[in-house]
Amino acid sequence: MLVGIVLVVGSSSALGLYFCYQYKQRLNELRELQKAMICIQSEMKYGRMELDDIFEQAKRCTKGCTKGFFQAVQNRRGHNFQQEWKEAVEREMACLARGEKDNLNWLGSMLGMQDLEAQLLQIEQYKKRTERQIQELENEQKKYVKLYPALGVCLGMIVCLMLVG
């Protein structure tokens, strides 16, 4: 019976920790995207490089899912950039919430076919939106980072009590 209790409480605590980790991961990826945008902006402005070359640079200065995302966009094979960008967002940036993915998809729909001035403005706009999302997430994280593990432990104990009772 003791083993069962340990297993139930352990797994519910792990679930709480997993939710907590997801917050951290989202936050990290958003920060990585911010970092990538600074790189993209400067390469566009000063290097006038093509997007694929810019993605190569962005890949080098980021890590985690963001790195994989730029890798996937760079390795696209078809002719529809926007569609492939969207697919890469869904596939590689699965850790992001819907709103964050939509924001990234919006940027993808704007990239490539406009003049430099418009491109830089759109990246700036994306950075501002992401900054807001990061702030909101940081506030939420403060609230939930301790709550989720505690909630996991409590839930496990409640389930055990119900089973024993």
Place this chain on the structure above:
Amino acid sequence: MQMKQIIQYMPCRLRQLCEPWCHSEVQEIRVHKGGSFAVVSEGNAVVPKKNYVVTEREFNQLLESLCGNSLYTYEDEIRKGYFTLREGHRVGVAGHVLMEQGHVKTIRNITSLNIRVSHEKKGCGNPVIEHLINGTTFLSTLIVSPPGCGKTTLLRDLVRILAGKTYRNSIALIDERSEIAGCYRGVPRNDVGENCFVMDGCEKSVGIEMMIRSMSPNIVAVDEIGMKKDAEALQKALCQGVKILATAHGSSYEDVCHLPDLWSLIGKDKISRIVFLNAYGGPGEIREIVDERGSRLV
């Protein structure tokens, strides 16, 4: 080969239409948004499929693909009405022009594309080269023809021969439109000889001065001269003992004599050879070669 390079940029249906030309010598591909699609081969424009209409989506996909989804990279070139692909092919654009203080700010709503296929025809300069050399010295030469007759093709091959192992000239090639050497990230994709210095994407007049100062070449090669500042830069080069190899639009000796600013600045006697290309022959086919007095040599 060249056609295969261009086909890779095309969306599916256009690619299928172009496949029969994969092994032919194509000069141009003309695409109109919501309109026709034609391939120019051996001087004739052929419509691959009757009543075929290029959809807006297809046209946009082609344009996106041609510019590597990075239209902003080609902003400066598009302002002049064209941009060059990494393989050296030139894409002419037409659409709505936005002007600002008398200058073209940009071309928006691009509606037509003309892809001019660049041909590297190694050896097309061989029949000409002996007439352009006196002993071991190269004679300043102007290649003249109407558009689309192979001036750039001949220029490229002459540069390759002159900068190659046989003649070993030190050539400064100012490739303003990246058409001659077809540089990608600064590395020439076409063979321009081992002793050739390429200044890629640089305005001719600026490039000539920079190259003479920094590379001390004995020949300067440029494509499509015509503006006063080009002639001024060439004049400076000639004054420093550098020979020139250039191309210009025209079809007769009289046309060349009337090129604005060219003769008044350079002086007729400084250009020792003028090569006229045949407008109705294959690319780079020679019609005649004349000397500085207009006397026919070939």
